[in-house]
Amino acid sequence: MSVIMPSTTKSVYIKHFVDAGVPEEEDFEIVESQVDTSSLEDGQVVVQVLYMSVDPYLRGGMKSQGAPKDAGRRLIEGFVSGKVAASKNPKWTVGDFFGANLPFSTLQVISPDSKRMWKLTGLVSEETLSYGVGVLGMPGSTSYAGISGILRPNPDSDHKETIFISAASGAVGSIAGQIAKNVYSLNTIGSAGGVEKVDLLKKSFGYDHAIDYKSLPEGGEREAMVAELKKYAPEGIDMYFENVGGYHFSAAFDSLRAHGRIALCGTISNYNDVNPKFPEVNISSMIYTQQRIEGFLCFPYLAGQKGNFLKDMSAWIKEGKVSSIEETFYEGVEAWPKAFRSLFVGTHKNKGKVVVRI
Incomplete structure (x- = not known):
């Protein structure tokens, strides 16, 4: 010693x-x-x-x-x-x-x-x-948990599944997008604020499609976001990785297909509000469409109690699946x-x- x-x-x-x-x-x-x-x-x-x-x-x-x-x-x-x-x-x-x-x-x-x-x-x-x-810590394990543990892409789906990830240029979203595309071969849609970050989504993080939420009309963001999602996923999205809250969540829920899943990671849009407003959810429709919304924490994955985070993520980095x-x-x-x-x-x-x- x-x-x-x-x-x-x-x-x-x-x-x-x-x-x-x-x-x-x-x-x-x-x-x-x-x-x-x-x-x-x-x-x-x-x-x-x-x-x-x-x-x-x-x-x-x-x-x-x-x-x-x-x-x-x-x-x-x-x-x-x-x-x-x-x-x-x-x-x-x-x-x-x-x-x-x-x-x-x-x-x-x-x-x-x-x-x-x-x-x-x-x-x-x-x-x-x-x-x-970062990638081998909280953000990486959060990305891993959200996609592999909560959203669980369906390899037997009759169509190529689509995932929408908000705050896609951030610590979690940038890794989640690479896992979704390069590990699970999903159609990926990400949202970010500003032209520079939108370019980053496609050029660095490999997103198939990118939405600039700052370009949406004030007061009509929800409807405009739904229209953007429909442009890239005409039949709707299968999964939503929630990092923002607000109209992002509402638009994603409006666009969710039957058997769709939402992973609740964060709601950064209301973290600084004294009395935050939360989106309404039509739980009756979820029964018949068999949709699922689930919150989660990364700690069990970091501690090795669930999944094989450190082993899997290290392998994906070496294989170039998580490279940016x-x-x-x-x-x-x-x-x-x-x-x-x-x-x-x-x-x-x-x-x-x-x-x-x-």
């Missing part, structure tokens, strides 16, 4: 609850403190976090839900990847690469839990360690607040996974 003397760690905190709108950079703070890494207990390891994930779902934990605003100061926790710096755990060796769901602190002492920390040694290198918060892995980097832990705001503020041109590199 290598021994590290007491060291400095930097951590990302939200100062207080923010119920409405996008949190400002001033709502966060980076706190520097000392962590004693010199005397580990049996089973403990010291981890050095080298990459921090930046994800829309974290917005939910920044709302008060009735608690006093000032009670909201807390250390943010999310997906990270890095290296083991010291170990008194027989399952972990100094230098091992890992992915994990941990507090956003650059150096910390933990007792590894297989449900919260998984080994990436042999799957990534120093140069690709960021994949631990876009990442947008922000440098230094101090940049995490700015990176988080970029997910919601349209002036930023993020592509694929947004990552903070320490």
Whole structure:
């Protein structure tokens, strides 16, 4: 075991609850403190976090839900990847690469839990360690779970099935589209905002068809989206991978064929609303059309409790089935607040996974 003397760690905190709108950079703070890494207990390891994930779902934990605003100061926790710096755990060796769901602190002492920390040694290198918060982390496992576990393309279908994926140029959508097309041979339709991102869908991520939702007429987005989907899937869509909510969901549901499936991954369009409005669903029609809507989480797939995510995704990367892995980097832990705001503020041109590199 290598021994590290007491060291400095930097951590990302939200100062207080923010119920409405996008949190400002001033709502966060980076706190520097000392962590004693010199005397580990049996089973403990010291981890050095080298990459921090930046994800829309974290917005939910920044709302008060009735608690006093000032009670909201807390250390943010999310997906990270890095290296083991010291170990008194027989399952972990100094230098091992890992992915994990941990507090956003650059150096910390933990007792590894297989449900919260998984080994990436042999799957990534120093140069690709960021994949631990991307294609081999939460976004990749979410894409894998949504398509392979929830939507489950039907190889015995009497027609080539069509999938519609919203937020298709983002961390999840960019990977999901490649799995859908290159692993399951589906007809793929993706939506994204702006000409540049629409071009990215077709040229980089291999989507068969792309819809620019920013070009839809204000006030008539739902009907216009239905018309766009009908253009590329005249008989309707078989699957919808939901990342946005709002009129995207309504249009997809209106376009869903009999036996159609919807995987509920996220609803980024209402994350910053105090009282979000949710689409109505005609559950009576679903009975006779035998349609299915299902929510899901990626954790069971990351932990290896369901499917074979790490094995399958690593193979697909090697085989070139998942070949376009876009990442947008922000440098230094101090940049995490700015990176988080970029997910919601349209002036930023993020592509694929947004990552903070320490």
